[in-house]
Amino acid sequence: MRSFIREKKIYCGDRYREVDIFSYTDTQKLSSGRGKRSKKVRESEPKQKNLNDKNARRYFIQTANLNFGSDPEALHVTATYSAKYLPDTVEEAEREITNYLRRVQYRRQKDGLPPLKYMLVTAYTTKRNSEKPVRIHHHIIMSGGLERDVVEELWRKRKRKGQKKGDRIGFCNADRLQSDENGIAALCNYLVKQSGGKKRWTSSHNLERPYSRTNDGKYNHRQIEKWARERPGREFWEKKYPGWTPTDEDYGIQYEYNDFTGWSIYLKLRKKE
Known part of the structure; x- marks a missing residue:
């Protein structure tokens, strides 16, 4: 099954955003019905609003920063x-x-x-x-x-x-x-x-909700594996995302490996002053 790298930007207001860079398969792409670059779509609200759950924690932080x-x-x-x-x-x-x-x-x-x-x-x-x-x-x-x-x-x-x-x-x-x-x-x-x-x-029901946009052609597997080995710092990511900087070296840049999907990179960015 062929896979490629997807970049997903999650917009959480003028000062904060997150970027997920991860492996995605052709089958997932077809089921999502999206092209090379998508329009903005609303992030799905977790069904279980329990902050002991990873997805709920993440959505909570995104929504709090946005509002x-x-x-x-x-x-x-x-x-x-x-x-x-x-x-x-x-x-x-x-x-x-x-x-x-x-x-x-x-x-x-x-x-x-x-x-x-x-x-x-x-x-x-x-x-x-x-x-x-x-x-x-x-x-x-x-x-x-x-x-x-x-x-x-x-x-x-x-x-x-x-x-x-x-x-x-x-x-x-x-x-x-x-x-x-x-x-x-x-x-x-x-x-x-x-x-x-x-x-x-x-x-409350009157909160703004975070939105996201995906891009399937920006990065490739070789780049992601290289960055996972070398762990580039703040300046590298500032060049990739002009006007933005990681929140800090530990919390703002995370690398995760999965035996099935390989390496993923998760960025938490703040607007540069």
């Missing part, structure tokens, strides 16, 4: 539970955080702000020989506009009769997204690589 990487007012919110209100199940926790996001959206609407955009990660661990979740907490990347104090204050139960405010559900902290030269890659990697535990994510 929040260039937003100077975007927030990273961490919400935990006090012992009194600790949920018994992950589903109960997700209902609680969903109600919180509705309160945030209501406040934004009241203040005349655009609809809320968010990506929510629910993280937890389980005890040995038990499915009962422990240490449940949430991380939310959300669009800015509200004051951080307001966002934190909304992490409360509905007030009961005689109360001026509802009980605090737990600790809540809202910080500006700390973007650096690589956008919000550091935060994304933290969220998907927290030690141990399980992580599920959801998002």
Whole structure:
């Protein structure tokens, strides 16, 4: 079966993109129905939004960079539970955080702000020989506009009769997204690589989605094998993709070998200033 090298560019906004360079067969090409160079197509959203899954992690990072990487007012919110209100199940926790996001959206609407955009990660661990979740907490990347104090204050139960405010559900902290030269890659990697535990994510329906374009004639097997042996650095890839540079020497340039398909190269690029 004849194979060739496909380059796939994944567009994630003005400051961040990824490039996959991998082996592709004639059969795959025919089934995809694409020519030598394709038009932009929307990336498929993973069915399992579990950040312990490689494809879900990758899509999460791409989507977060696209929607929040260039937003100077975007927030990273961490919400935990006090012992009194600790949920018994992950589903109960997700209902609680969903109600919180509705309160945030209501406040934004009241203040005349655009609809809320968010990506929510629910993280937890389980005890040995038990499915009962422990240490449940949430991380939310959300669009800015509200004051951080307001966002934190909304992490409360509905007030009961005689109360001026509802009980605090737990600790809540809202910080500006700390973007650096690589956008919000550091935060994304933290969220998907927290030690141990399980992580599920959801998002609002109004997010932009990453797009991709393929090119089947740019590289060949001999080039890919040569680069896999020599491991060229940043300057080499800057010449291949003018105006862009790998996010760093380790995370931004990855070489992988498969007995069936051979070598593949995965690049994570940021816009050069």
